[in-house]
Amino acid sequence: MMGRTIFIDPGRCIGCQACVSACRECDSHRGKSMIHLDYPEEGRSVASLPTVCMHCEDPVAPCAEVCPADAILVTADGVVQQADTTRCIGCANCVNACPFGVPKIDLQAKLQMKCNLCYDRTAYGLAPMCATVCPTGALFYGTLEELRAERPGVQVADSFTFGSTTISTGVAMVVPADKVQWPVPGGLPIVEVNGVDVR
Numbered sequence: 001m002m003g004r005t006i007f008i009d010p011g012r013c014i015g016c017q018a019c020v021s022a023c024r025e026c027d028s029h030r031g032k033s034m035i036h037l038d039y040p041e042e043g044r045s046v047a048s049l050p051t052v053c054m055h056c057e058d059p060v061a062p063c064a065e066v067c068p069a070d071a072i073l074v075t076a077d078g079v080v081q082q083a084d085t086t087r088c089i090g091c092a093n094c095v096n097a098c099p100f101g102v103p104k105i106d107l108q109a110k111l112q113m114k115c116n117l118c119y120d121r122t123a124y125g126l127a128p129m130c131a132t133v134c135p136t137g138a139l140f141y142g143t144l145e146e147l148r149a150e151r152p153g154v155q156v157a158d159s160f161t162f163g164s165t166t167i168s169t170g171v172a173m174v175v176p177a178d179k180v181q182w183p184v185p186g187g188l189p190i191v192e193v194n195g196v197d198v199r
């Protein structure tokens with residue numbers, strides 16, 4: 001988990017789409033939101049779940065690993081950047097490699113786009129656009145200590161298993177304290193909570 005990062009708390013999301021609108025304002029993908037808002041139980045509940053890039057740490061950025069043009073750079077502080085416009089060939093390898101379904105391809109421009117943690121803001125200590133506008137704190141930006149100061153006892157997960165592969169991520173997810181072994185909305189099975197294996 002990165003020192004300062006986004007904590008996604010699906011239990012707080014009210015599906016207002018403020019984060020989606022704010023994401024559209026970002027200069028690097030102006031007019032297009034890189035946030036997916038999913039409704040995992042549509043028709044049965046009003047549950048909603050925002051998905052941003054998880055900035056995979058180990059194995060580092062599967063999207064970047066498979067890029068044949070070396071277009072996706074990872075900064076020294078662990079932020080996985082969106083594709084370099086001068087290198088990306090729009091092959092969509094990164095789309096297929098991402099376990100969280102994050103990157104999008106602009107077919108006309110033959111260009112990949114994804115969340116880069118608002119690096120033009122976070123590199124200078126500002127929160128990403130989505131976390132700035134979220135009215136409920138479903139997208140919280142800060143350190144784990146800052147999150148815990150506001151929400152005592154909160155449990156977070158930054159390790160997710162897909163088949164035989166476990167991925168540690170720079171972005172973390174808040175999980176219900178009494179349901180740590182349950183999949184969170186969206187279906188991601190949780191393996192570690194606060195560093196403890198809960199399988």
Ligand code: SF4
Pocket residue numbers: 053054055056061062063064080097098099100101102103114
């Ligand atoms: S979540 Fe997907 S797009 Fe983000 S770093 Fe991981 S593999 Fe790449």
Ligand code: SF4
Pocket residue numbers: 012013014015016017018019020037048050133134135136137138139
């Ligand atoms: S702004 Fe916050 S509450 Fe609204 S949809 Fe996005 S994550 Fe959910």
